[in-house]
Amino acid sequence: MSLSTILMTVFSTTLIYAAPLIFTALGGTFSERSGVVNVGLEGMMIVGAFSSTVFNLSFGNVFGAGTPWISLLIGGFFGLLFSLLHAVATVTYRADHIISGTVLNLMAPALCVFLTRIFYNGKGQTPVIDQSMGNFTFPGLANIPFIGKILFTRTSLIAYLAIFVGGASWFFLYRTNIGLRLRSVGENPAAADTLGINVAKYRYIGVLISGALGGVGGAVMAQSITLNFSASTISGQGFMSLAAMIFGKWNPMGATGAAIFFGLAQSLPIIGGYIPILSHVDSVWFQIAPYAITIIVLVIFLGKAVAPAADGRNYIKGK
Amino acid sequence: MENDIVQMKNITKIFGSYKANDNISLKLKKGEILALLGENGAGKSTLMGMLSGLLKPTSGEIIINGKPAKMENPREAKALGIGMVHQHFMLIPAFSVLENIILGDEPLKAGRIDYKKAAKDIEFLAGKYHLEIDLNAKVSDITVGMQQRVEIMKALYRKANVFIFDEPTAALTPQEISQLMKITHALSEEGKSIIFITHKLKEIKEVADRCVVIRMGKVIDSVRVAETKEAALAEMMVGHKVNFAIDKKEVNQEKDIFKIEKLSVEAHGQLKIKNLDLTVHSGEIVGVAGVDGNGQSELIEAVTGLRKCKTGTIMLNGKKIQHQSARKIAEAGISCIPEDRQNVGLILPLTISENLVLKSYYKKPISNKGFLNYKKINEDGRRMIKQFDIRSQSEKELVGDLSGGNQQKVVVAREISAQPDLLIAANPTRGVDIGAIEYIHEKIMEQRNAGHGVLLVSFELEEILKLSDRVVVMHEGQIVGEIDPRDTSSEELGMLMAGKQQAEEMGEIS
Ligand SMILES: Nc1ncnc2c1ncn2[C@@H]1O[C@H](COP(=O)(O)OP(=O)(O)OP(=O)(O)O)[C@@H](O)[C@H]1O
Ligand SMILES: [Mg+2]
Numbered sequence A: 001m002s003l004s005t006i007l008m009t010v011f012s013t014t015l016i017y018a019a020p021l022i023f024t025a026l027g028g029t030f031s032e033r034s035g036v037v038n039v040g041l042e043g044m045m046i047v048g049a050f051s052s053t054v055f056n057l058s059f060g061n062v063f064g065a066g067t068p069w070i071s072l073l074i075g076g077f078f079g080l081l082f083s084l085l086h087a088v089a090t091v092t093y094r095a096d097h098i099i100s101g102t103v104l105n106l107m108a109p110a111l112c113v114f115l116t117r118i119f120y121n122g123k124g125q126t127p128v129i130d131q132s133m134g135n136f137t138f139p140g141l142a143n144i145p146f147i148g149k150i151l152f153t154r155t156s157l158i159a160y161l162a163i164f165v166g167g168a169s170w171f172f173l174y175r176t177n178i179g180l181r182l183r184s185v186g187e188n189p190a191a192a193d194t195l196g197i198n199v200a201k202y203r204y205i206g207v208l209i210s211g212a213l214g215g216v217g218g219a220v221m222a223q224s225i226t227l228n229f230s231a232s233t234i235s236g237q238g239f240m241s242l243a244a245m246i247f248g249k250w251n252p253m254g255a256t257g258a259a260i261f262f263g264l265a266q267s268l269p270i271i272g273g274y275i276p277i278l279s280h281v282d283s284v285w286f287q288i289a290p291y292a293i294t295i296i297v298l299v300i301f302l303g304k305a306v307a308p309a310a311d312g313r314n315y316i317k318g319k
Numbered sequence B: 001m002e003n004d005i006v007q008m009k010n011i012t013k014i015f016g017s018y019k020a021n022d023n024i025s026l027k028l029k030k031g032e033i034l035a036l037l038g039e040n041g042a043g044k045s046t047l048m049g050m051l052s053g054l055l056k057p058t059s060g061e062i063i064i065n066g067k068p069a070k071m072e073n074p075r076e077a078k079a080l081g082i083g084m085v086h087q088h089f090m091l092i093p094a095f096s097v098l099e100n101i102i103l104g105d106e107p108l109k110a111g112r113i114d115y116k117k118a119a120k121d122i123e124f125l126a127g128k129y130h131l132e133i134d135l136n137a138k139v140s141d142i143t144v145g146m147q148q149r150v151e152i153m154k155a156l157y158r159k160a161n162v163f164i165f166d167e168p169t170a171a172l173t174p175q176e177i178s179q180l181m182k183i184t185h186a187l188s189e190e191g192k193s194i195i196f197i198t199h200k201l202k203e204i205k206e207v208a209d210r211c212v213v214i215r216m217g218k219v220i221d222s223v224r225v226a227e228t229k230e231a232a233l234a235e236m237m238v239g240h241k242v243n244f245a246i247d248k249k250e251v252n253q254e255k256d257i258f259k260i261e262k263l264s265v266e267a268h269g270q271l272k273i274k275n276l277d278l279t280v281h282s283g284e285i286v287g288v289a290g291v292d293g294n295g296q297s298e299l300i301e302a303v304t305g306l307r308k309c310k311t312g313t314i315m316l317n318g319k320k321i322q323h324q325s326a327r328k329i330a331e332a333g334i335s336c337i338p339e340d341r342q343n344v345g346l347i348l349p350l351t352i353s354e355n356l357v358l359k360s361y362y363k364k365p366i367s368n369k370g371f372l373n374y375k376k377i378n379e380d381g382r383r384m385i386k387q388f389d390i391r392s393q394s395e396k397e398l399v400g401d402l403s404g405g406n407q408q409k410v411v412v413a414r415e416i417s418a419q420p421d422l423l424i425a426a427n428p429t430r431g432v433d434i435g436a437i438e439y440i441h442e443k444i445m446e447q448r449n450a451g452h453g454v455l456l457v458s459f460e461l462e463e464i465l466k467l468s469d470r471v472v473v474m475h476e477g478q479i480v481g482e483i484d485p486r487d488t489s490s491e492e493l494g495m496l497m498a499g500k501q502q503a504e505e506m507g508e509i510s
Helices: A003-033 A041-092 A097-119 A147-152 A157-175 A177-187 A189-194 A199-226 A237-247 A252-271 A276-280 A283-302 B044-051 B074-079 B097-102 B115-129 B144-157 B174-189 B201-207 B230-238 B296-303 B326-332 B341-345 B352-356 B374-387 B404-417 B434-449 B461-467 B490-509
Strands: B004-015 B018-029 B033-038 B059-064 B067-069 B082-085 B162-166 B193-197 B210-215 B218-224 B256-267 B270-281 B285-289 B309-316 B334-337 B422-426 B453-457 B470-475 B478-483
Touching: A003 A041, A003 A147, A003 A157, A003 A177, A003 A199, A003 A237, A003 A252, A041 A097, A041 A199, A041 A237, A157 A177, A157 A199, A157 A252, A177 A189, A177 A199, A189 A199, A199 A237, A237 A252, A237 A283, A252 A283, B004 B044, B018 B044, B018 B193, B018 B218, B033 B044, B033 B174, B033 B201, B033 B230, B044 B082, B044 B162, B044 B193, B074 B082, B082 B144, B097 B115, B097 B144, B115 B144, B115 B174, B144 B174, B162 B174, B174 B193, B174 B201, B174 B490, B193 B201, B201 B230, B210 B230, B218 B230, B230 B434, B256 B296, B256 B453, B270 B285, B270 B296, B270 B309, B270 B453, B270 B478, B285 B434, B285 B461, B285 B490, B296 B309, B296 B334, B296 B422, B296 B453, B326 B334, B334 B404, B341 B404, B352 B374, B352 B404, B374 B404, B404 B422, B404 B434, B422 B434, B434 B453, B434 B461, B453 B461, B461 B490, B470 B490, B478 B490
Parallel strands: B033 B193, B033 B210, B082 B162, B162 B193, B285 B453, B285 B470, B334 B422, B422 B453
Antiparallel strands: B004 B018, B004 B059, B059 B067, B210 B218, B256 B270, B256 B309, B470 B478
């Protein structure tokens, strides 16, 4: 294999695995910027993966090749609905954020596997979808010498879209007034309140955007990687996204970059086989790698990174 | 009356079982400057909290421009043109000054915040009212005085009709205070109405038309300022005569208690203390005067172990204490009443008595084999509350629920009762009422008279001159002059501080 082919494989595999993480890490960023800790991302991904798969299986013959894309929207929609639980619990009823998020994480797999059994004749997993997200070659760009082959040939369109969403999120949070207000309620809700900013409203916005993006992230996982839904479709990606968010310092651009890094870690078991020096290493190591890297990154960066000042703290107004 | 902009009618506010405001009525005319005077905990901030929509009255009515206003939240108050500068800053440390000012009222251009226009508008206001602020600085990096100016700018930027200033001068230097007085007069000439809360009678005399005196949640009187003497105001507020004199004994001042040599300290990548030498003798109060932001905060942080020293030595009783943990330094005999009581001095969600043992909770008799002796903690708490006259419902009340001045008294009580060899006091009477100032001054003087050292950093030049045995002027991280407080007036000292600053600025230009 030529160098450019190897690089292309590494690159596109990384992107494929990074895409779900990018969406979900961005989701986490929105929620935590508004001051609501979101450990429920895993659960939101599961709901997104399940709902998108069900939609794809049911309507694949109606929408044809466009189905997986519509499925993402469906996944996002159900992720948003699911995150409403988190918003109501933490913002309206001032529950502990970690506990509420954990409840979502416990509830989502149980609920989705249960529904899978009801919908698909008692089986614990859905059939494989027909219409999946294939790879994509950018017309024109692919012809750029060398780079075109590595970056733009047989690659993941949705990952590029995810990176674009990362940039858009940054713009939203740091250049618009809604973004400024959303960040302000995550830093000092009392101060925001005195300026007439509705703290609960902006925290709801943060959590719901987070649910939608987490749902999309889960859907991308199902539509482009696992191609069906089972209890193991989402296995820690929500937590990796959370780690990427922290690694990226609660900044959308940072989260995107970190998610790509975790995507590389996730793709190791696959690309390991292609790279001559690595092909002798026992594949078990590659499978452990993403989780080990997550823990190591968290240990190193969690203490140093500065979270939004009021992240995880409920706001109780003066009576 | 037609021209009453604000009318508060029979307002009562009850927290739990405690009546913080008891049937208070208040009127404010167009263009009027009204001072609110009252002891710590009298209920001034509570009353203003209701006017700005932050708190809801238990009973009573608020009428704005002749119409009853619901005031369910700050948004409604803002819509009615009421702007409040809160006693405890409402700023976002992680945001820039600019972002803090425009938050909630951002000018937009094509869907994005128009930072350029915002900066221009604010610079216009800053020029008009001579308020110096650095728009691009992060709020976490600016001094308390600058934070206060940012808060004032927030209200100006919102073009309020009624300004509420809740103790805006507590953290300002004399120059800044006189600037604020000018701003206040200018606003009133523009037809705006102002409610001004302060414990400084001089300021009331200077700025206000009328003064409402509140004691224990009730209105005692409303007087025309021009016709009332300061002493009479003080008496009305406290309920008895106030004694301003202080007992300065002759003591032996030979021993060096505390000595700093060639100290340099860095903050935010800048050298904030440059090669500084300073000595405090036994039985001596050394006052540190200077324009805000000339290294005073960094000096305190370095001495108390909160900031690293770059070079130099700090010695207490002949022993080096730099590069030690804050706890070690405290145990060696240094106490500190910090500048920022809410962030450094207190833990707001803990009770009064818990806050009082923050420096001794791990030692006997408070801690016994790792268990806290709450009976003792609360007993001690009750004693100190009585001794320092901390107005509260009980020793188990959360410090965050206390009035500002009473929070200050908790810090003072804890630090002074440790009987330190060196007491560092940074604006120790920030926001406390005249009666309490008298008491805190007495306590600081007792420290001195007992042969301990005191380092007093304060913006209140009168306080510095009254208490200190020696006053040094700090400028750009260095001691640039020393005066004898007995033959210097606060005007002269103010000139000296400002002169240094001006000479410097002139020098930079030429
Ligand atoms: N949220 C609250 N819960 C319980 N008690 C409170 C609360 N807020 C204020 N209080 C009490 O109400 C009383 C009045 O407080 P307030 O802050 O209005 O005093 P103040 O006149 O502004 O005093 P200062 O000059 O010290 O700022 C105090 O005794 C205080 O302890
Ligand atoms: Mg007050």
